[in-house]
Amino acid sequence: MRSHTLIAAGLLAGVIGCTDKAGDTAGDTDTTFVIGFEVRGTIENIEDGATTADNLCIDLIDPTSKVFEGGDLLILDSTQVTAEGTFVFTGVTTSSSVGLLMLADDCDGGDQYMGLATGIPSDTVNALDYGDVLEGQVLYFVEQEVINGYNTDLALAGYTGAGIQVDGSIMGWVIDGIELETAGPVDCAQVVPYSDETECYYADGDTSDGLFTTGGAPNTETDLSGGGFYVCTPAPIGTYTASDCNGSEYYEILGGSVDGLAQWVRIPKF
16 A cells, blocks of 8 residues: 555645534544544545545555654554445544544555545543444545546646645635535635635536636636635645635634645534
């Protein structure tokens, strides 16, 4: 699995956290030692919604040391996605104060997929007891071929980097509520990044002139036809939120990534 090499080098896949309000948050930084639980879930392709994949493996990661001390990511367990598109981590023990990450990537170190991390909030993890099973987790993944297409379209929108899989990025949806299963995309929203060096790009539903452009001009906000999808790169660790043309308020999400990897971050409206 390619991510093993990256983690050994201390590269950050991303950490999810934030205020204690959001569904994609890690909650506060109080430490709770949680022993012997399971994590079960399914997968979803961010491009076409497919729920099965070949040669896809997952690391369950505690990023606490990286976030607070600049240390390495700690792999708690690793598993391969089944033919039915399910996965399970067993005997998980953690004292993470910033939640956990599920990092999807190739099992054989190849380049079929880009490393993409999905977070589990610390409030969710810290509520578990010995023998509990955390079910219903959705791991998002993406094929490298899709990312190559994004890079081509991003260049049309003015992106001059080496590629979002090289520079590191966050990507996801701006959504209209915290109930992730029922929330829908938001129109006319802009991601407010942590760093002034971060550029954000917004998809529309017309790929004939580029996914992130309209008539040759970069899209400047989310579009319902594009599913509220955005890409921000580079994406250093920090808080990300959004604003929109209606003056709505959005949760602040602690997220980030570095070279070679990305984090899937949904930004919900209050």
